[in-house]
Amino acid sequence: MEDIEKYWSIHRPKLGDQVPLSIFRAFRHFSAGYVEDLMGEKGSITVFYNAGRTLGAEVGKRLGGNSLDEYLNKVVNFVEEQRIGILVPVSLGQDLMVFQLEECITCAGMPNIGRRICHFEAGLVAGIVEHILGRRVVAKETKCNAMGEGVCEVSVRV
Numbered sequence: 001m002e003d004i005e006k007y008w009s010i011h012r013p014k015l016g017d018q019v020p021l022s023i024f025r026a027f028r029h030f031s032a033g034y035v036e037d038l039m040g041e042k043g044s045i046t047v048f049y050n051a052g053r054t055l056g057a058e059v060g061k062r063l064g065g066n067s068l069d070e071y072l073n074k075v076v077n078f079v080e081e082q083r084i085g086i087l088v089p090v091s092l093g094q095d096l097m098v099f100q101l102e103e104c105i106t107c108a109g110m111p112n113i114g115r116r117i118c119h120f121e122a123g124l125v126a127g128i129v130e131h132i133l134g135r136r137v138v139a140k141e142t143k144c145n146a147m148g149e150g151v152c153e154v155s156v157r158v
């Protein structure tokens with residue numbers, strides 16, 4: 001498991017720790033494109049999903065919480081504070097949880113390119129859910145702005 005602290009140690013006295021979203025998007029989408037060229041679509045999905053899942057586990061560890069409700073509240077606040085998006089738990093069943101991410105950092109406002117692309121975000125949700133449940137889940141992006149579906153949605157099979 002990666003030690004995330006080394007990446008979160010930022011020393012930029014003049015420029016600070018914020019960047020324009022356009023730069024994040026260029027980094028995110030160009031990287032995904034090159035990984036896909038090298039590893040194919042399945043390989044690329046796995047890379048980004050697992051990276052998101054690792055981050056999700058780290059975030060879960062730091063947020064804590066005594067109940068699922070309290071934990072999810074903290075997650076929703078974290079996701080908005082970090083401006084990843086506005087996380088809306090749509091349904092929280094025993095076997096299936098569905099979350100929508102409004103204003104998704106990666107896809108909000110993109111034109112319809114005919115495919116869902118937020119695999120990092122799906123992994124992030126998986127890691128976050130796995131942390132509180134203490135077992136493995138499978139998350140899939142079931143709606144995406146890049147597919148013209150108007151929102152980013154992640155469904156988690158428990």
Ligand SMILES: [Zn+2]
Pocket residue numbers: 101104105106107108118121144145152
């Ligand atoms: Zn998205």
